[in-house]
Amino acid sequence: MKPTEPAYDAIGDRYEEYASAATLKQAERHSILQMAGDLTGARVLDLACGTGFYTRLFLEKGATSVLGVDLSEEMVRVARRIEADRPIGASYRVGDGEHLGRLGAFDLVTAVWLLNYAESCEQLRAMARGAWENLESGGRFVAFTINPAFDYRTSESDKYGVRIVGESPEDDHVVCHGEFTLDPPVAVDVRRFTTQQYEAALTDAGFSGIEWRAASPSSDDVATHGAAYWADFRENCIGIGIVATR
Numbered sequence: 001m002k003p004t005e006p007a008y009d010a011i012g013d014r015y016e017e018y019a020s021a022a023t024l025k026q027a028e029r030h031s032i033l034q035m036a037g038d039l040t041g042a043r044v045l046d047l048a049c050g051t052g053f054y055t056r057l058f059l060e061k062g063a064t065s066v067l068g069v070d071l072s073e074e075m076v077r078v079a080r081r082i083e084a085d086r087p088i089g090a091s092y093r094v095g096d097g098e099h100l101g102r103l104g105a106f107d108l109v110t111a112v113w114l115l116n117y118a119e120s121c122e123q124l125r126a127m128a129r130g131a132w133e134n135l136e137s138g139g140r141f142v143a144f145t146i147n148p149a150f151d152y153r154t155s156e157s158d159k160y161g162v163r164i165v166g167e168s169p170e171d172d173h174v175v176c177h178g179e180f181t182l183d184p185p186v187a188v189d190v191r192r193f194t195t196q197q198y199e200a201a202l203t204d205a206g207f208s209g210i211e212w213r214a215a216s217p218s219s220d221d222v223a224t225h226g227a228a229y230w231a232d233f234r235e236n237c238i239g240i241g242i243v244a245t246r
């Protein structure tokens, strides 16, 4: 059951503030593009599109069409406003990644920070199934989510723009109490599942060729901030990529 008002309705524009400032977002962007591969001519479904950070990026990188879907009306409103201000051809709709249905035929379905909003293994499976149903045969699913191995107690993730301040176990997963390190901070809870739970959800949905991909900064990010800055990111990253094929 979803809360009556999605958490991100209260975040909206502050997410843009985070996305434009956080170094996590820069390294994540590099990692997502590596996982997505050549986007030329691709039809992309961008789940949990938020304010359209990746929706726009995929179009800039050559995708033919990108449909962004997000649970939060406010996030979609901001994404549409950005599209109206700087048209690039992105389409958006409000929708729940857990109850997606078939929206079209896509070569690539992305879910950057979606799976960590599932509140049970059942919801995780439903999200994976929704992605699978929207892919052409041979199409790929690229997700980025909370790293099952992430240890918030030793993490220096504050400096990358996000932190986990505590965790509580809940049913079949762990709730991570997080914050975007803005001034003032923006609180957001995310959920951590195990590697096995992710893989079971994807396999049950019909995916094969499941691969885990560690996030890494680009050479430009390393040149800008120095290798030492990224040491914690490489050793104990809050996020991790998953690639799977229909």
Ligand SMILES: C[S@@+](CC[C@H](N)C(=O)[O-])C[C@H]1O[C@@H](n2cnc3c(N)ncnc32)[C@H](O)[C@@H]1O
Pocket (backbone or CB within 6 Å): 006, 008, 009, 019, 047, 048, 049, 050, 051, 052, 053, 054, 069, 070, 071, 072, 075, 095, 096, 097, 098, 111, 112, 113, 114, 117
């Ligand atoms: C951290 S933001 C990520 C936005 C974008 N993918 C990015 O990386 O910039 C997470 C987004 O997931 C959305 N979200 C959470 N649960 C969802 C669900 N069940 N279906 C669709 N979107 C959801 C939130 O509304 C929010 O916009």
